[in-house]
Structure formats: C-alpha cells, structure tokens
Amino acid sequence: MAKKGRVFSGARPTGRQHLGNYLGAIKNYVALQDDFECVYCIVDVHALTTVETTQDLIQNTYDMALDWLAAGIRPEESIMFVQSHVPQVMELHTYLSMVTPLGKLTDLPTFKEKVRQNESNINYGLVGYPVLMTADIVLYNTDFVPVGVDQAPHLEFSRETVRSFNYRYGKAVLKEPLMKNTEIPKVLGIDGVQKMGKSLNNHIELASNAEETQKRVMQMVTDPQRLRRNDPGNPDVCNVFSMHKIFSTKEEVAQINSDCRTAGIGCVDCKKKYAANLNANLAPFRERRDDLGKNPTAVWDILHDGAGRARVIAEETMGAVRDALQLPK
Ligand code: SF4
Structure with a gap:
C-alpha cells in the first residue's frame, strides 16, 4: 500500500x-x-x-x-x-x-x-x-x-x-x-504526582519481570483521601485507575469505577488486578525482547x-x- x-x-x-x-x-x-x-x-x-x-x-x-x-x-x-x-x-x-x-x-x-x-x-x-x-x-x-x-x-x-x-x-x-x-x-510515575521518568525513580520498566512489575505497582500512590479500606475512593483522581483504563477491559474498568466509589474493592486488590493485566499486556513484548537479546x-x-x-x-x-x-x- x-x-x-x-x-x-x-x-x-x-x-x-x-x-x-x-x-x-x-x-x-x-x-x-x-x-x-x-x-x-x-x-x-x-x-x-x-x-x-x-x-x-x-x-x-x-x-x-x-x-x-x-x-x-x-x-x-x-x-x-x-x-x-x-x-x-x-x-x-x-x-x-x-x-x-x-x-x-x-x-x-x-x-x-x-x-x-x-x-x-x-x-x-x-x-x-x-x-x-x-x-x-x-x-x-x-x-x-x-x-x-x-x-x-x-x-x-x-x-x-x-x-x-x-x-x-x-x-x-x-x-x-x-x-x-x-x-x-x-x-504519571508511581508517585502519582510527577511525570514518569528514570531520574525520579518513579518508573516501571517495560523489560522488568512480572514480579518486579507487581512490586512497583503495589507502591503506586492512589486516591490520597482514601485512608482506610472501608473509605469510598475516587477513581477520577487515582493514577492506578488511569492505568486500568489503558490495560484492563472495559468491563473491568466499569466494575472498578463503581466498586471503588462504594469501597467494594480495596486498593491492594485493585493494584493486583492492574499488575496482572499490565504483565499480561507486556508478556509478548518481554518474550520478543528476550529472543532479540540473545x-x-x-x-x-x-x-x-x-x-x-x-x-x-x-x-x-x-x-x-x-x-x-x-x-x-
Ligand atoms: S480502588 Fe483502585 S481506583 Fe480506587 S483508589 Fe484504590 S487503587 Fe484507585
């Protein structure tokens, strides 16, 4: 073409x-x-x-x-x-x-x-x-x-x-x-405030393994007003939710959107879900990278x-x- x-x-x-x-x-x-x-x-x-x-x-x-x-x-x-x-x-x-x-x-x-x-x-x-x-x-x-x-x-x-x-x-x-x-x-970086960048050490590397990625995701800052598991959250101000919108399915995003607002889901579980979806998305990249890197x-x-x-x-x-x-x- x-x-x-x-x-x-x-x-x-x-x-x-x-x-x-x-x-x-x-x-x-x-x-x-x-x-x-x-x-x-x-x-x-x-x-x-x-x-x-x-x-x-x-x-x-x-x-x-x-x-x-x-x-x-x-x-x-x-x-x-x-x-x-x-x-x-x-x-x-x-x-x-x-x-x-x-x-x-x-x-x-x-x-x-x-x-x-x-x-x-x-x-x-x-x-x-x-x-x-x-x-x-x-x-x-x-x-x-x-x-x-x-x-x-x-x-x-x-x-x-x-x-x-x-x-x-x-x-x-x-x-x-x-x-x-x-x-x-x-x-945004895992601090939820500044643009993601290496110099700020708030980044998630594409080539990290699944375990390291999950570790970084678990450090992500969420809705700062949500202090306890039972507090309702606001996904609109949460960086984890922004990432869900990119890496999770529409259904999952809709579910998190409503569960977060009613404290139906805790931030720990929400992040675990994001980490799993991110890792699944990056798996083909990582496989190709390993191959090429040989x-x-x-x-x-x-x-x-x-x-x-x-x-x-x-x-x-x-x-x-x-x-x-x-x-x-
Ligand atoms: S439940 Fe998810 S979207 Fe809601 S504040 Fe926690 S991490 Fe953010």
Whole structure:
C-alpha cells in the first residue's frame, strides 16, 4: 500500500524504556508504520549536550533499540538508526546555524529551562540544540513530525529555519516539515504526582519481570483521601485507575469505577488486578525482547543497516544543499 509520506522522530538514548516512554512515544511509532514511511533516530549527539560522561552511551543505545524492536518497530520497513552514524547531520547543522539568529535560540523557553537544569554546563551545543534538531528532521526530507501540542513551538522553529535557509539561498531546497498533531498522554510515575521518568525513580520498566512489575505497582500512590479500606475512593483522581483504563477491559474498568466509589474493592486488590493485566499486556513484548537479546550483534546490524539507508537520503539532501550554497566542488 502506498504510504502517505515520511515521518521522522528522534529520542535520546535513555536505555531500558519505561511505561511512560511506551505510552508517550513508542506505541505511536509502531502504529505510524502502517501508513507512513518512518525514520526513527536514536539521537546520541543530542545526549552529549547534557551528559558529562559517555560511559553508558553504547549500552543505553543498545537497550533502547532492543525495546523499540521488541515493541514492534519493523526495521525492514522503517529506518531505525543512530544519529552519529549519519555525519551529514552535523554538516547540515552548521549550514543551518548560519541562518539562525543567536537571540532567537537564547529566547526559547526550552533553552531557559535547560539552563536552569544544567547551570554548571551551559555549552554551545546546548544553545544550538534546536538547530541540530532541525537538521535531523529536514535531512531526511521529512513530511511529518509527530508532536504533541506543547512541542509545536519546536517544530515551528524548524519550519522558520527552513524558510530562512530557502529564502537566503533562493531555492526551495529543504522541505518544511508539517506537524502531525499527536495526543501524547502524560503518564504519571508511581508517585502519582510527577511525570514518569528514570531520574525520579518513579518508573516501571517495560523489560522488568512480572514480579518486579507487581512490586512497583503495589507502591503506586492512589486516591490520597482514601485512608482506610472501608473509605469510598475516587477513581477520577487515582493514577492506578488511569492505568486500568489503558490495560484492563472495559468491563473491568466499569466494575472498578463503581466498586471503588462504594469501597467494594480495596486498593491492594485493585493494584493486583492492574499488575496482572499490565504483565499480561507486556508478556509478548518481554518474550520478543528476550529472543532479540540473545543476539546483540543482530540488533547493531539493524542499526547499521538503518544508518546506511539513512545516509543515502541524507547524501541526496546534502547534494542539493551544497549546490544551493554554491560551495566549491
Ligand atoms: S480502588 Fe483502585 S481506583 Fe480506587 S483508589 Fe484504590 S487503587 Fe484507585
């Protein structure tokens, strides 16, 4: 079936993926493959802007790739690769930086946020992060970028950069990517308050075993007003209930909804049910992950093959870019 265009998305190599990564990105990556030609990139160079040691970079890249594959990325159809394996992105980044006013970068709320988080390491790469991100997208002649509403300004920055470049060099050499508006659910951690994240240690890893998963689920914070088993609860403010809505059947969700409000079910049993359903949902993923993990070389081969295919597209774009720039041959 003819595809509806090319989608690009990148994510930093954060190692073993958690439920927040899955529901917020990977699940959508897998679904997009049915209709789009997908290019998925593990952006290791971006990671260098904030990490001070690279000792885990290779392992984190591998673990993330393994999780993506186990979740259903189809490497024979989609291009899955590591950013630094396509060095053309660094070249394009340099050319794009010449059409990007510095003040525009330092005014970005995301830059200000990063400065707050990395006060001791405000480097040149951090300022240019959105330019490299733009290079990532346009290098692959991307039609769509799946982003949530809060990410829309980033993409708008990329679109403006493309327009500036095309205007300066008098040709529509780079394609302006469009936003593929995507509903990105905010998945809360087991604390029930903050977004799920490794750094907060409030996450549930996809690759954990059933026992570890149940242990994490049993630590989840529920309706804070429900102090005793006999108190009626309010599922609308309970993170466990939000997860039931994703991983349990409609009938189970309806039952919990009414039982919780009448204290017909206790939080312990409710969590056990969620843990069982989550484990059942993740079982095929875990089986595939175990299988793929038996042959790490094959995973790296997939990434290298993806980089080879990505380089072909990249070189085509760069040929047109270098021509437009009238660089000496
Ligand atoms: S019974 Fe379930 S939905 Fe209700 S507060 Fe407890 S964990 Fe949440």
